Amino acid sequence: MDAIDRRLLTVLETDGRASFAQIAEAAGLSKTPCWNRVQALEEKGVIMGYRAEIDRASVGLPLLAFIDVAIDLGRHEAFEAAVAEVGAVLECHTTAGPFDYVLRVAVRDVGALDDLLRAQLSRLPGVKNFATRICLKTVFQARPLMANAGS
Known part of the structure; x- marks a missing residue:
């Protein structure tokens, strides 16, 4: 995992609904390489899923x-x-x-x-x-x- 992956994860952890355009911009990538990296992080199990936080x-x-x-x-x-x-x-x-x-x-x-x-x-x-x-x-x-x- 490199610095770009860490930036991607930071953005997604803060806002799981961020668009790929927003994520790519924060990571310094274009949309397609950003999407490819996120897919790879999902396949490796680094990103375990996306969910809404619900007030109990x-x-x-x-x-x-x-x-x-x-x-x-x-x-x-x-x-x-x-x-x-x-x-x-x-x-x-x-x-x-x-x-x-x-x-x-x-x-x-x-x-x-x-x-x-x-x-x-x-x-x-x-x-x-x-x-x-x-x-x-x-x-x-x-x-x-x-x-x-x-x-």
């Missing part, structure tokens, strides 16, 4: 929580397959330390969070225990990667 509260899911989950040894594969099917789970990451996973979930309220914990997450394969933290305020999220990616 606007769609009835204002409560954000982080759930640390400890799993029985040998049950990780089954847990990962099962947790991927739980719609309220936005992200699932393996971690080092006393817990094996951290989940980021969005729900409508504390009652829905309680239902999620008791009726769904506690019953997933291998779950030993979990600890939940409710987010009171998001200071920032989805910080651009390219600003910190170096050259």
Whole structure:
């Protein structure tokens, strides 16, 4: 990846709806070479997709929580397959330390969070225990990667 690819990624990360003319201008290219480079970055998996950021509260899911989950040894594969099917789970990451996973979930309220914990997450394969933290305020999220990616 060279400096031009990095400029392309910076523009796309800031505005995924930018036109190829805008992207090309920022990268110092004409439209066709710009399009070819973006296609190559997509094919390599550097660009994983494009999406709209949606305000959780606007769609009835204002409560954000982080759930640390400890799993029985040998049950990780089954847990990962099962947790991927739980719609309220936005992200699932393996971690080092006393817990094996951290989940980021969005729900409508504390009652829905309680239902999620008791009726769904506690019953997933291998779950030993979990600890939940409710987010009171998001200071920032989805910080651009390219600003910190170096050259």
